[in-house]
Amino acid sequence: MADEVPVGRRVAYWRKRRSMSQQLFADRLGKSKSWLDKVERGVRRLDKFSVLQEIADSLRIDVALLLPEGQAPQPVGPTTLIDLGDLDAVQAALERYEQVGLCPAPAPPPLADVRKSVRHAWLTFQHGRYPVLVRAVPKLLRDTQAVELAYRVPAERITETAHLHGQAYLVASTVLRKLGHHRLAWIAADRAMVIAGRAGDKLLTGLAAGHAGQALLGLDRPRSALEITTLAATALAPGGATYPEHISVYGHLLLQAALAAATIGDSVSVYGLLGSAGEAAADLADDANHLWTAFGPTNLALHQAAAAVQLGDGERAIRIHQKIDPDLLTALPAERRANHQLTLAHAYAQIGAVDRAGDALLLGDRLAKAEIRCRPMAHAVITDVLRGTRGTPPAPVAALAEQMGVGI
Structure with a gap:
């Protein structure tokens, strides 16, 4: 248009x-x-x-x-919670092309500092501190690009710097998607995929495919999202004993494919993909967080609930939630727990239990404010809660709606 x-x-x-x-x-x-x-x-x-x-x-x-x-x-x-100037800076960082010599490359920081920065960025995301992360992303992209350009020998060093560079794009893609900027999220994921291909990093390629699928889902391209995630999962399908990072990326791709299939309404594919993800999760000793995927049995259950909601089966999502061990849920990153509360709120709204939906949103807000206040999906759910409430909504729900800019 x-x-x-x-x-x-x-x-x-x-x-x-x-x-x-x-x-x-x-x-x-x-x-x-x-x-x-x-x-x-x-x-x-x-x-x-x-x-x-x-x-x-x-x-x-x-x-x-x-x-x-x-x-x-x-x-x-x-x-x-997000400063628009910070988002503009992220977009500007995505528009730079030092890699092909169109812009002067900045001096590289110490590689040890870049390792710490990438780790800190992912921890910031998993704690749900999106405003802090958005401010950090432009420098992170510049620094990881600079070290990839600077450290080209020995061979294992370029493999590491390319992986760090790709991870920077993935964390940028993730937070942009959370904030509803799906086009920019897709660009960042695509950049990570190019870097992964250049470095021959199969796991980074798989991660990038998963993030690209999530962005395409946000752009209302569920069939494209399903195609890229299933193809990537097939390419990484373990053919026997393998290491936890490989299993985690493979399982992560299956979960993203299942959500894409749920968006299309293909319940047969959803349950087949979730079943395969369950087999992969069983190969891990616990709810690990390899390569920042948080993949494991509990995160699998969270995606089962999310897929049920996407298929319009709020009751099933609630039943899945009731079977999750609270201690295992508490051990997951704050972003995962707050996201699950948003899923629950959606499920309760689907069955007309708007009071429970409001409670879930409030709990999610306590766990990670940005996950609730910055996400378009949360705005839609709290709108449903307000419309479905008879009379005046509870004061905490009304206050949260006001803070989110949603009119009562």
């Missing part, structure tokens, strides 16, 4: 792509058909971030697709 196309016409375009009438889509938004008609004709402007995000979530697209290229929605007030 051309960049000059007005926002209202973009809404109409995507609504028709989803085969929804104006009345049906207006009902989903809790608006009148007249309101939607005015929006699509450009009579009524869409200049409120929460409304734009709600429309994008209902259409299952990145909010950026509703806006001209380069124009970002600007949330205001207490809803914003």
Whole structure:
């Protein structure tokens, strides 16, 4: 679509792509058909971030697709944990091309410092501290690129520096996807895949494929996401005894493929993929965190619940949750636990238990604020909670909605 196309016409375009009438889509938004008609004709402007995000979530697209290229929605007030200037800096870092000599390469920092920085970035992500990570990503990309360019001998050194460089792109892709910037997330994952191919790093290639699949899923390309993750999983399928990092990447790919299949509605593939992931998880001694995948039996259960929600079976997701050992769940990274609470909130909303959904969102917010307050999916779920609540919502839920910029 051309960049000059007005926002209202973009809404109409995507609504028709989803085969929804104006009345049906207006009902989903809790608006009148007249309101939607005015929006699509450009009579009524869409200049409120929460409304734009709600429309994008209902259409299952990145909010950026509703806006001209380069124009970002600007949330205001207490809803914003992420500084828009920091996101601009991440995009600028993705637009640099030192690798092919188009920009002067910065002096490389000590390799030991870069190792620590990559590790710290992943720990920051797994603690759910997305604002801190977004601020760190541009320098991380520059530093890892600089060391890959500088340290080219001996051969094992270039293998390590390429892996660090690829990991930097993967952590950038992950946090961008969490924040709903799926196009940038896909670019970062694609860069990691190029680096992995250049270095002949099969595990990094698999990880990059998994992240690319997640980004494609956010871009409403579930079949492409399913294809890339299943192909990568097949390429890494263990043919006997292998090491934990290999099993973890293989299992991670199967989980991402299962979520893509669930988005399509292919329940047979979902359960087949989850079954294979279960066999891989059984080969690990515990809920390890090899190569930052957090892959293991408990994270498998979390993905089983997420796939059930995606298939519209909230009751099944809740049953899966009830069987998870609380101690094992507590041992997972804060991001995983908060994400699971978001899954539960969605499941409870599906079955009409909006009070329990609100409780799950509040618990997720206590575990990792950014996982709830910054994610488009959480905005959609809390909107469902508010609409489904009879009378005035509980004060903590109302306060969280206000902090997220979601109107009651």
